[in-house]
Amino acid sequence: MSGTVTAVSRNATYAFSKPNHPTINLLAGLGVEDDVHAGRTIRHQFRMTYEPDLPNLRQVHLMHAELFDELARKGFDVSAGRLGENITTRGVDLLALPTGTLLRLGGQAVVEVTGLRNPCAKINDFRPGLLGEMFVLDPDAEEFTFKAGVMAIVRHGGPVTPGDTVTVELPPTPHRRLERV
Template identity: 55%
Template sequence: MSTSPTVLAVAAAATHEFSKLPRTEIRLLEGLGVEGDAHAGQTVKHRSRVRVDPTQPNLRQVHLIGAELHEELLRAGFDIGPAALGENITTQGLDLHALPVGSRLRLGSSAVVELTGLRNPCGQIEAFRPGLLAQVLSRTRDGTLIRKAGVMGVVIAGGVVRPGDAISVSLPALPHRLLDRV
């Protein structure tokens, strides 16, 4: 496995399905998200968020999951591959959850995604595979909830993203804020 962060897979879905469809490439559109994806737009597109306030800014334009989660799930008996959990971009060699809010990921030659927070795993994950929700949620010794179902971001600069593309990370200015659910 490469030690340099890379894009392992990309995916999109035009409808609100749980899993997305693997693609050979996706196009990120500045301020909108993944071209042709049901979650693209300046305002929220996740159905539960739309019901609450459809005018909220869309902080969940792009969903990223590390392949390391897929490996962890496989060890727990869940054979889950890229796009199955609804992510647009599967990364490899990058601890997404350790990055602070505002981290910018350059994907390939021009696309840039700024991290806004954590995906909040919900009952859809349990409906997809019974027992899976417990695998993507855990608690620290002090009871703090840990969400491991990926991170969310917004598109700062558009461009095409393909499997094999390099990922570089730019951290925001200090002080850093931990990712929290968005």
Template identity: 55%
Template sequence: MVSSVRAVHSSPTHDFSKDPMPSITLLEGIGVSGDAHAGTTVQHRSRMARDPSTPNLRQVHLIHGELFDQLSDEGFTVEPGSLGENITTRGVDLFELPVGTRLSIGEATVVVTGLRNPCRQIDDLQPGLMKRLVFKDDDGHVRRLAGIMGIVARGGVVRPGDQIIVDLPPPPHYPLTTV
């Protein structure tokens, strides 16, 4: 299966969900043009309150589209964009990527920085959803399924249907942690 973009989203406000778009433009070192989370320093409200000068490692939020299929099978009604992601993917196991992986997406390149640490607003979307996206697996490890974050290394336009090319960094590979 070829890895590709299922959908793209953006929002100029700090609403939880993002609107579907025909395309988004990624700006090098900044994020999604016109998105509330774009910037060289943190743009998430809770992180700005702690230290507004912190570098923005969360410029682009990606979620694997297969998650929406799984959630639907479990009775949730969640569509691409409703969890606040900018890019919904298909055919790439985002959680297996190490830190520093380069994703060529359309005309742009995103460098993976880490896992999204979801907030309790997820349960405002649908009760019980947070427990499905953050839980302990059978080995007692905390699993976070609310997507990954990245920074824009090369700007450009991204559209649904664009191919995603994965370029792993040289070893050693470091697993994703929350950013």
């Protein structure tokens, strides 16, 4: 299974969206160089207040461009970086990956998928009504499917650029389903 990087984004300050860049550099064990969420411990503004010493399982946020296509069909104008993701992909079903999946990005960088992004209320501040599109109830399982991308940690650093190949390496079985992190 493989796909493509369509955009890369970072922001050195806390803001909902992240500007696109020609390239980003991933740092092993830290995240995206010059991004506010990079660090060994939690960098999420809200969670830092009560869990500041926990490991940062949200070093890199990946989003599937197919979500933007779906949102456009529903009248929402959303593009890469606008929902705060660092890496936008196409052709990989990120939400279906098991915990521990390795994603090889380009020629050097490798991230390990740690879980699903938990969509927050700020999404509605960005576009009213958008939060309701970030999850769907599975009536059979009586569970929500979160669609706001996946979070990862950096296992091997390196540059990531639009056009880079995304190669998926599944972990050994039994696979663990992604949960919110």
